[in-house]
Amino acid sequence: MQMNPVLTIALPLILAFTKIMYRRIANLFLVLGSLLNVLVVFFIKEGQYLMGGYAPPFGIVLQVDAYALYSLLVLNVLFAALTILVTKKAENLTSSSLIALAALNGLILTGDLFNLFVFLEIAAIAAIIIASSSKRYHHAFHYMVASIIGSTFYLLGLILLYKQYGTLNMAKMHELMLASPGGSSVAVILIFVGLAVEVKLMPFSGWVKGVLKNADEWIGPMIGAIYGGAMMIVMGRLFTDVFVVSPKVTLLLSILALVTLVGGEAAAYDSEKMREILLYSGVAQSGLEILLILNGYAALSFILILSNMMAKYVMFLLSGYIVNAAGTDVLGDLKGLFRSNPFLGFAFTAAGLSLAGLPLFVGFFIKLNILYNLMMSHSYWLPAIILITSLVEGIYMLRMILGLWQTGLEVQETGIQIISPSNIKTKYAVHAITLILSLAMVVFGLMPDYALDLAQKARGNAVADKPAMMIGMKGGPGQ
Amino acid sequence: MKRILILGLMAILVMGIYNYAVYDPYQKTTMPFEERDSQAYLSRSVNGDPGEVVYGKSTNLENGAANTVAAIVVDYRSFDTLGEVTVLFISSLGVAFLSGGFGKTIRLKHKPSFLLQYGARFVFGIILVFGAYMFLHGHLTPGGGFPGGAIIAASALVLYLGGESSGEKMKAFKILEGAAGSLYVLSGIVGLYFAGFFMQNVLPSGIVGHLFSAGIMPVIYILIGLKVGSELTGILDYFMREEVSS
């Protein structure tokens, strides 16, 4: 059986449209829709799918390669898990969530630059509505302003490219750009800036703090993890498969990414609140991801994006529940929390250690390969900077995790736990899903070769991919 | 001072973009019109060259709409339009969500005069018919589903101004909105399972310039018109309400 990938977009849409007529079973629509989507994804085959029967440069195509397929799978699974976990929160937002799902799928699948813009807008508005469910409207408005500026820049760049190359199709655009890359830099920069707003690159990411520092278990994983990951996948698609970027522009944008990496880690180090730490570290990670994308490490950036997405998902989800129970996310007040909630603690710890790149978790091998490949082609400076930022990241990440495990002095003396297990009312599903995800991180940490191979396979044919030499457990080059 | 500085910055930005991307006296970075993809839309030659297309004569084209822009919007790049509809839909959802769902209608401060009250009802019908005309002739003349829908919403606005309250009608609008949207997607899926491609034009395209031409396009424009009309009306309605709970 084979499914057309357009169903991953059309199904949620149709459910969203019909849902407004049946308000009572809204939740069922959401859960059913997202689960159906996961099912559909399993039956999608790679290939090119035309819309309306018009051939590529003229009609819109959905470009399904391994890259899109794996991203789609991870995204839909995470999304479905989230809808199951937080149906209560999403009650008033079922249609918006379904449309968000459709838009994110569309973003990943589409092979047309203007179609991408349309999905970008849908996704942005859906995200803003989801973000506004935290009742902090001026923050959501900030997000809205930023994303409108972003999409304006994107469209401006896009239309400049159209003027120069006369097409909107990604594949044809790439061919034409290869033939005559001159003159396209401004357009590429504008598009980069437009997307950078969404992927939280630093000077453009002013909105992130407002939206995520008050994120609950619904907004956090959604905006912080799923959206960030999907947008980054789009970024990877555009800047490795489509655009031919001149070395000078690459350098300029890389500097921006590096500034993000360093600044984000420093800001996270400075922070004392759980969700702020997570959001700043997310900003820093996106800097690293973009650095890899720009310099052509398509496979490495891909696996980094996916693993970060999963880790952030777990951590934001759990921090949401913790804040619900404790009413605060200041780390000093949450001491010893995991003592009474060991399963949440395990999942959180595994995700955090993976994010910090410690062995036994998949993050380590990803970081190792990044450093190794950068060292193979560049000077020692870039890996050195990445290692220093990793050091900072490791310290604050462990400070947070240890702080949550270790009871404070007053607790040790009085023996009274502020937050007991009964305070954190979580469904078993939360335990199950976060534990499965963190176990996945351990399993892939022990057997990274499979993940690395998949990433290689997905991005090995990426146009601008530098052939990465992967070191897995099986051994790397020179063994 | 600060404002002048920022104005200066904007000027630099405009100059930068203009200089390095737009201004192109030797046509080096501008693709000539004849070589752009859009040329195929004009000559309806995406899937094979039909020769010269003549108004009122050519038949069996891949797209039979006289209005090329409409042909692009609803046929060649219909998928974009589905997205567009979705944007409006989610905007109306957003407005509904932010307005806290169904509240009670804000009473207009002034009492509408006799003229406004009855004039509105009279004009309402005319505007409505004009809107319908717009989306029915979308494939022939400038216009189409979106302007048509907007005009329908304008007729509803006139009604509001005339002192009419929406009340129960909203439910009907919701159903219209949902049904139109679902039918649009369904028409795409019908294309997928009966012709092989999502949103494929499954109906015969007829003669260019005739009312019953361009295959599925008028149908889709009707759906879009209804959906947009009901959505915009809904948005208007939400702005006229205030939260009850608070």
Add this chain to the structure above:
Amino acid sequence: MMELLSLSLLFLGMYGLITKHHVLKMIVSMNVMEIGLNLFITSLGYQESHLAPILSSKFPSSALNFVDPLPQSLVLTSIVIGVGTTAVALAFAKKIYMDYGTLDLEKIEGRL
């Protein structure tokens, strides 16, 4: 010339976004930006003495010179998207005013 003017309009909107803290003024600025952008897109598809891309009894043949129809259709989409975002933004304005009693973001931030 048209390109330069529309670009200027776009960044005039940007100027408004940078200098204003009032929600409604920002929404107006965003609309100015959108209009500038839409004009810019159409201006790139325009060429002197070419026809509007609609076949009619007066201009019946596809062999005639038409302007580029694609930017126009893109603009159609972009306009609709603009309408949608404006509606949401206005809803935000309403909500912000209900919550804080003011539409000045600087004051809101100062209060928090």
Add this chain to the structure above:
Amino acid sequence: MNIIHLILGLFLAGIAAYGIGRLKPAAASWLTLAASWAALLILFLGGDTLAGGNAWGLLAFKMTPLGWFFSMTLLFVYSTNTFFNLSVPAAPTRQAAYPMLYLISLASTIGVFSAENWLALFIFWEIVLWSSTFMIGFGKPGRGSIIYFGMSLLGSFMMLFAILVMGTAYQTFEVKGALMAAAQSPGPALLVFLLMLFSAMVKLGITPFHIWMPEAYHEAPDHFAPVLAGGLSKLGAFTALMVTSFLPASTLMAQPWQVRGLPLLTYILLTVSAVSIVIGTLMAIKQEDAKKLLAYSSVANSGYIMIGMLMGTPMSVSGALVHLLAHALATTVTFMVMAAVARQTGTTRMDELGGLLHRMPITFLAFLTAILSLVGLPPMLGFVSKWLILQSLASQGLFLVAAAAIFGSIGSLLYAFRILSTVFLGQLKPKHRQVREAPAVLLIPLLLLSGVTLVLGIYPYGLVQYTAKIENSLGFADTVQITGLSIQGNNGNLNALLIMGAFAIGFLIALGIFLKAPKSRKVDLMDTYTGGEFIYSPELYSYSTNFFAPLERVYAGLPEISRLYEALANRVRDLGTLVQYLFFSPLPSRTALLISVVTILLIWGEAI
């Protein structure tokens, strides 16, 4: 049974311990005990020919004499310490994660010592790091565990960088092969050498990197501190010895850059180690907490180990290896004693203790042995090692370093005496009247470890012979020589048995005098009727606070290195605050401004 089974078995036992620990905590502690002793037995019986193997490409293992020596040392420390896990009543052991982390870190240390591949070594190294960090976290609340983690991570990232430099420059990650390739073709070899040694210095706690030691040892749970102090810091010595023997500094620095026949680099590092001895000793003297004092003594002793390895002569390397073992055994005992004391009295602050000799005599005996070994007095193992190191220093003519080493020895007498006299001698505090000897289960490891210290001190020949074997395997041209019952030094031989004989005679004479002389009468601390004074607070009459006040005053005003790290951390914080202020303003207009400015910079930057 090969190494893979051993490591895997320990890992699985750790996971099993977690499961059991959730149901029955005591059973998990017994499991750690059984698993670690079984591992020790397997390793002991297997010897350095224990079969290795290739588990998984990267994870290839091969036991070498050096690896076996280190593994045995650490396993011994770990397994003796399991007795303490058994009977510490405090809550932390009840946590099921502790036994798991304990066994995982144990398995990983064996992995570090037997890995054939730098990457595998690094993976195990890092697992040891985070598992031990979590175990420290079970102790007193504070930032010690974070300082430990941060410093160690700094070290391991330096190592990772060096590993990757080797991997990219020489296309190999093999432990021995990569270093030897670096030795043959200079290129970035100097970078590799420095980074590797720095990372080892972090683990060992050599001076500029030592700040984690007192904090972490102080905060670690009492039953984990022995492993941390006696065992884990030795990981650094392992890599350092690898580097100094396969990539000696002499291959990096040409002829003119030499001081006294040693490369300048080595000389500088030797000086750093000497400084470490001095600083460790001076800081140890002024500590009030026994665990912190012992931590600084570890800083000083690491300096000896480092000096021995840096000199690179057969005798000095033997000295370093023997000292490493001596220090591991002695420090483990001292921290175990402190754990026992803390268990019985509830504190490790010296001004709150005193006179425990009469209450805990066996503990005292073990402690005395350990302290004598730390100071380097015969007939303990510490004497042999210090003799070897000083011999080789003298034969190289490095008198400045030798002076520091001797200063360290004398200084260690001061602080060792202090801890001895304030904890065990002197007056018993009134509140400690009811203190009893530690339970038998805690005395087993104490007696075991101090017995080994004593036996090896009397009869060190087998051990020294084994270090000669290690040197052989490390490719040394000649090794330390033993003829008959004397170890050959450059300007004198060491006959430990002879010294023991002399010592025994002296001891017998002293014992005779003690038995013959009239007994002293004990006067209680509160027994002050002759002074006509009434005592309100007995603590004030304790002479254990400000014990060496006059000496401390000499160096009181010197800056501390931890300030430097604090300043660095504060700069990072400042940068973070700046970033938050600049780029994360809540106003949308700021975002819009930033977008415009950066776009201008990008567009015009590209154009220029």
